[in-house]
Amino acid sequence: MTLRLQIIIGIMLAALLLLIAGAVRAKRLEFRFSLPWLFLLVALLMMDIFPGIVDWLTKLLGIELPINMLTFCGLAFSFVLIFSLTTSISRLNERQKKLVQEIALLKKQLEEYEKSEDD
Amino acid sequence: MKKIAIIPAYNEEKSIVQVVRDIQENAPGFDYVVINDCSTDGTREVCRENGLNFVDLPVNLGIGGAVQTGYRYAQERGYDIAVQFDGDGQHDAAYLNEMADYLVKNQCDMVIGSRFIKKEGFQSSYMRQVGIKYFSWLIRLLTGQMITDATSGMRMVGRDLIDAFAADYPRDYPEPESTATMLLKKKKIEEYPVKMRARTEGVSSISPLKSVYYMIKVSMAIILVWTRR
Numbered sequence: 001m002t003l004r005l006q007i008i009i010g011i012m013l014a015a016l017l018l019l020i021a022g023a024v025r026a027k028r029l030e031f032r033f034s035l036p037w038l039f040l041l042v043a044l045l046m047m048d049i050f051p052g053i054v055d056w057l058t059k060l061l062g063i064e065l066p067i068n069m070l071t072f073c074g075l076a077f078s079f080v081l082i083f084s085l086t087t088s089i090s091r092l093n094e095r096q097k098k099l100v101q102e103i104a105l106l107k108k109q110l111e112e113y114e115k116s117e118d119d
Numbered sequence: 120m121k122k123i124a125i126i127p128a129y130n131e132e133k134s135i136v137q138v139v140r141d142i143q144e145n146a147p148g149f150d151y152v153v154i155n156d157c158s159t160d161g162t163r164e165v166c167r168e169n170g171l172n173f174v175d176l177p178v179n180l181g182i183g184g185a186v187q188t189g190y191r192y193a194q195e196r197g198y199d200i201a202v203q204f205d206g207d208g209q210h211d212a213a214y215l216n217e218m219a220d221y222l223v224k225n226q227c228d229m230v231i232g233s234r235f236i237k238k239e240g241f242q243s244s245y246m247r248q249v250g251i252k253y254f255s256w257l258i259r260l261l262t263g264q265m266i267t268d269a270t271s272g273m274r275m276v277g278r279d280l281i282d283a284f285a286a287d288y289p290r291d292y293p294e295p296e297s298t299a300t301m302l303l304k305k306k307k308i309e310e311y312p313v314k315m316r317a318r319t320e321g322v323s324s325i326s327p328l329k330s331v332y333y334m335i336k337v338s339m340a341i342i343l344v345w346t347r348r
Contacts, residue, residue, distance in 0.1 A: 097290070100178045101188045104154075105195065108174045 001051045009048045017041055036081060121198045122219055124151040125189030127182055128173075128206035132161040135206050136169050142204065146215035152192050153206065156185040180290075187288040194285040202275035207318045209241075210273045214313045218275045221311050228280050228306035231266065231298070232273030232313035240314025246327075250334060254295045257338060261345045262302040267310060269295040280306065289340065292333055296340045303348040 020037050023029035047053050058069040124142050128135050135153060142151050153173035155162050157180075166173040174188060186203055193201040200219055204210050214232060222230045234242060235251070242248065254269040272294060276284065280301060289296045302308055 093290075096178075097180055097184050097187075100176055100180055101184065101191055104174050104176045104188060105192060107177075108192075 001054075006048055006051070010045070013041055013045050013048065036077075040077060120200065120223075121196075122149045122200040122202075122215075123193050123196075123198045124149050124202050124204040124212075124215065125186060125193065126151060126153045126204050126206045127156060127185040127189065128153050128158065128162055129156040129179070129182075129185070130158045130160045130162060131206040132158070132165045134208040135162060135165060136171070138204070138206055138208055138210075139169075139171055141208075141212040142215070145212040148219075149202075149212075149215055150198075151204075152189055154185045154188050154192075156180060156182070183288050183290040183293040186293065187284060190281055190284040190288065193281050198281065199278055200275060201281050203272055205272045209315050209318050211314060211316065214273075214311070215275075218311050218313075221309075222275055222277060225309060226307065227309050228277055229298070229301060229308040230275045231268060231271050231308065231310045232275075232315075233266075233268035233271055233310040234313065234315050235267040236310060236312035237314075239312075241317045246330070250330065253334070254337070254341075257341055258295065258299050258302065261341065262299060264302055264308070266298060266302075266308070269298055273313060273315070274298075292337050292340075295337050296344060299341045300344045303344060 017038075020029070020034050020041070024031050024034045054066045054069070057073075058064075058066045061069055061072070063069045063072065124146065126135070126138060126142075131138075139151060139153065142149055151172060153166055153171055155166060155173055155175050157176050157178055163173075163175060165171075174192060176185060176188065180188070189203070190201060200222065202215060202218065204212070204215075210232070218230050218232060221227070234240060243251070251268060251270050255266055258264070258266050258269055274294070283301070284297065298308065
């Protein structure tokens with residue numbers, strides 16, 4: 001890896017860090033959801049500063065080219081993240097359904113109560 | 120004994136009043152509640168103008184969520200028997216008291232109104248029937264019991280299953296899945312022969328395009344239920 005590439009990647013990672021930190025500060029992103037991204041950034045930063053890690057990991061996993069190792073790890077990370085998102089959505093769906101039902105039933109009771117007050 | 124008909128309604132402005140009148144005239148002893156699932160037509164206005172008893176969902180929940188609202192309503196108000204009754208005029212209220220008598224006499228947990236015991240009245244299209252036969256086969260394979268009309272939306276339950284459905288009910292295409300669930304919980308489910316009518320207004324919630332998706336999804340859901348038993 002050339003020094004030029006290391007610097008370019010370093011700048012990109014810094015920009016991403018600012019993006020994430022900004023989103024958390026503005027409360028567009030909950031802090032706990034920013035954690036996986038921050039871990040990812042730290043890991044990438046380590047690889048950028050110490051390229052030896054990439055070669056070591058590639059050998060460790062028995063992969064021939066470093067680029068393939070990076071693609072593989074990227075996919076694995078994406079998979080875990082998306083899976084956790086779909087489970088979150090399922091939980092939200094269930095909660096939203098309960099709330100909607102509760103509101104509808106309460107509104108019904110309120111209407112009946114108001115009617116009985118009028119009589 | 121308090122009895123109630125749960126009528127889920129999504130865009131049924133043309134048929135809903137008639138359905139309620141059918142219950143009032145032909146099912147004495149039955150209260151009813153319409154669950155308006157955030158219809159985009161005039162269903163809500165029609166309910167209000169005609170003084171119908173209805174619950175208005177602020178967000179569309181789909182058939183399962185709407186029906187479950189009805190079960191929760193029935194549970195809160197201490198009903199002993201609840202029956203699902205379509206808002207599109209397919210079902211005939213004259214059967215409700217017969218079904219209730221049958222449920223009480225035979226101590227069933229659920230009684231399903233089936234079109235395919237006497238094979239009278241509207242029998243659905245050929246393709247639908249193939250699908251329904253397939254569900255019968257699948258449910259029989261996994262639970263050992265024959266249910267001829269697993270997709271029937273005309274289902275009556277006692278206290279026990281009112282509570283169970285109020286707590287947990289599938290979101291969409293709920294009938295075959297919830298029937299299989301309760302069979303595996305050793306609930307007593309029987310069928311009662313009814314005639315149904317072809318719908319007069321509105322369109323079925325299951326379009327031909329969606330039917331393959333429907334078959335696969337419900338099959339997987341039923342198998343999943345089986346693995347949880």
